[in-house]
Amino acid sequence: MPSVEGAAEPPTATGPLEPERTVARDGALSGWFNHETGELLPGYDASGDDVVLDVGCGDTPLSSFFANRAGSMIVADLLAENVEKAESRLRAVGARNVRAIVTDTDPLPLDSASVTRVVATEVLEHVPDPTRFMAELVRVGRPGARYLLSVPDASSEALQQTIAAPSYFEPPNHVRVFSREAFERLVVDAGLVIEHRKLYGFYWTMWWCFFWTCKQDLSPPWHPLLESWTRTWGLLLDTEQGGQIKAVLDNALPKSQLIVARKP
Template identity: 55%
Template sequence: MFKRFFGIKKSKAVVPEAHATVTVPPAVAIDSFHVGLRDALESGWYLHESSELYRGFVISAEDVVLDIGCGDGGNSLFCANHGAHVIVADIDAAKVESTMQRLAETPARMVQGIVGDANPLTLADGTASKVVCMEVLEHVDDTAQFLSELVRVGKSGAHYLLSVPDPVQETLQKGVAPPWYFEKPNHIRIIQRDEFEKMVTDAGLVIERHEYFGFYWSVWWLFFWICKVDLSNASHPLLDNWAKTWETLMDTREGEQVRLALNNFMPKSQVIIARKP
């Protein structure tokens, strides 16, 4: 009955030929952090050929660079490799020590280390020609006092590279991240975009650019919290598939257009380049 209904007759049934067996290659491992670095390069970070730590923020051998909240020293390393005098500062003595060791074999003119909370900085007025302060202000009790110290130690005409987490993704993280992520000494405030600009101008700096980057990381961190893996070995199908998806996007013809639109919509961070008059 069913064969008659669908117009199928036994005498005319065709048996398909067996296909040759296809060997599926094993999945290629993907590194979330490698993809993140590629994304950062596309956003204008670590441009070695033009000596730009971030597009428009040129580092030269004549510079004295203060990297406040140096962390693992990635930004300091870039500056040191371009011959600058680099001052690394962090509240964590171990990070200062490890960063100084990391910079020991670079062509940096000089490497100094400061351990402390930058209140105050043990530097003379007008020391630095470049000040780098990445993802620090969200940890600080008194942002006005902190920024006033950064301005004090900058030379007249010094340039500042400042970044903080963007409020849209930070608000999303609040619903997923463990409570300690938003407790001292971690993130104790969410800084709105206009609030960030006001902090900088109230400190006496002139804003030259305010930009956004890192949608990839906004989503990655949301996934990271639910994967329950260690950050030092952050491999999980969800994280790996997200990294692969983002890499595939960047490989497409219109990928950059989409990447920029998403960066503006929900960036991981907002970055300001400012100048001391």
């Protein structure tokens, strides 16, 4: 995951503001991590027959949700320390079979048609050649394989460009910005069929804006401004119309655009 931006990790400070509860509720309202249905996101699940590949996994793989559901897990990242931590996290939450790979994905050291689920979230904006990267993801997928892909939304990136540290838009961080049309075209041109699109993350768009203003590291204790924003967002979500307002704001200024797709 990005060295400046981090892995879209929630604030983990503890205390009366309950930031973890707010982040969890925000995600749940968008359909993330549904334990009742077994879906990581609506329309995206895995079972014991699946081989899940998480590319650009960072040290906290999103695919850990499938750890005790999927038949086997593969985590891949450019940084060895991320791969080591990701593997440890997966084993700690009950993954049955884990393979960890340090790779730049050019090419992926996997056989063609060897995986059934591919997770690549907030990765494409970092890679030098997105077309080649997508070709590798498609190559390793079996017919019928399903893909969960995301990139930062162009609207949020435009906002970040006015206030972020210069390194945020320099290698190895965000080297390109995808419009929604360009992201969709990249996925379709790679040979995938788009099943579902989603915009998500107004809370995170604003969190990062405040983060740059605070000029602090990506670790607690968090600046009072960040704590105050998280508390405000939590109070909003707890209101009767909180979920409705969140949905409107997520579509107006999302942090990320997501696509669920299938290999024919």
